[in-house]
Amino acid sequence: MEETNYYIKVGQIIKDLRLKKNMSRKQLADGICSVSYISRIENGRRCPTSVILRQLTTKLGISNEDLFRLIESPSAMHVQELINQLFLYIERHDFKNIYSLIDKEEKKLHVKSIHDIQLIKFLKCISKTILYEDYKSGIDQIKNILKLTYIEGSNPCGTEFSIMFMYGYFLLLDNQKEEAYNYLKNLKKYCNTIDFFYTRQIIPRFYVFLVLACLDTSNLDECFEYLDFSIDYSKKYNKLSVLPELYFLKSELYYRLKKEEEFKILYNKALTLYELTKHSDDEYFHTFVKNRLIKLKNELNT
Known part of the structure; x- marks a missing residue:
């Protein structure tokens, strides 16, 4: 050139x-x-x-x-616009639109970058796995997607880090709780080594999954540090859509510690924040809370 x-x-x-x-x-x-x-x-x-x-x-x-x-590559601009739209859907938990948009666009896309190919495959894998609740297949697919660029033992880039913690989350959804906890906790060391993220929401999202793993394995003491850090981070970088989940998880933590007054305060705060930050088409939070409360009730009754 x-x-x-x-x-x-x-x-x-x-x-x-x-x-x-x-x-x-x-x-x-x-x-x-x-x-x-x-x-x-x-x-x-x-x-x-x-x-x-x-x-x-x-x-x-x-x-x-x-x-x-x-x-x-001039076509890379269109690819970038597609990726930006996909990340908007990700922040809204709109997995149906992620899957349909990729399915519609991927055959006519001229993607030359292995990193873009990896990212699009990753987002399609997330949406399909969540929609069909086929976590075992998702675990296998996501390992292969990571192998496209990641060199074992190296520090991951932002996309690779996202792929890694989604792998940990799929382990948790597949009821491999201890494996998920150990894997996600080991990833925490990378949070300060990554220079660029497509969205700052990646960090608090990672901590949501790490806290879930801690709660599901009764590693409660760690949760305060993770929740306080991710709540402050979300406020600092204006990623407010993650805050309802974080405050709900903090309320769940207090419930598990038998501190019902703190539970009520934080639970109500989570609901209020959701009403202030929700998207009209986003039912994810209600489903998330409902499933966590059912899980909590079942665990406490056993």
Whole structure:
């Protein structure tokens, strides 16, 4: 690729991403560089340094690796838009739309990046496994999806980390409680090693699954640390849709500790937060709470 063409392509993609976010040049430049510097980049007259490029891409919601994929393949932009839509559905627990959208689009997609292929396969696997409740098949599929990129013993990237903790969650759903607890707890060490996530919701979602595993294996003492951290994290990064689950799990923890007053306070807080943050088509939380209460009742009666 000629250097001048590279400058032009980088600038055009940065401009396109900025406009998609309804962001002005001044807003993009704020805290990073001058507005004139952004103008020169977008006009193909200046190539940003690696440090500035990373800051710009982070602000635009993609990684440097995503940017280079867009440079190499124009169709990568459509793939990126599809992935963004899929993550919106993920945050809404809309597994039916995830599955139908991938099923509709995957045959006509021209996906060149192994990372994008992995991510799309992963999201389809999640939706199919949850919809059909076929956790054993999901466990097998997800292991193979992880193998597409992950080198054993290395620190995972954001997508690989998500695949790993969903594997742990499927173990839990398959009633392999101790295996799920040990596996998920071992993943906690990676939370501070990952530079980029498609969405900040990944971290509190991981902690939801880890706390579930702790509760289901009676490792209650650990839960306070995990819940307090993930609640603070969700507030800090404005990932409020996870908060109802976290507060409900905290209420369940207090119930298990026979502190009924604290249980009632946190349970009501969880319901209130859900009403404030819910999507009109999202029944996931009610199903989640109902299933946890049934499980709790059955455990306490045995």
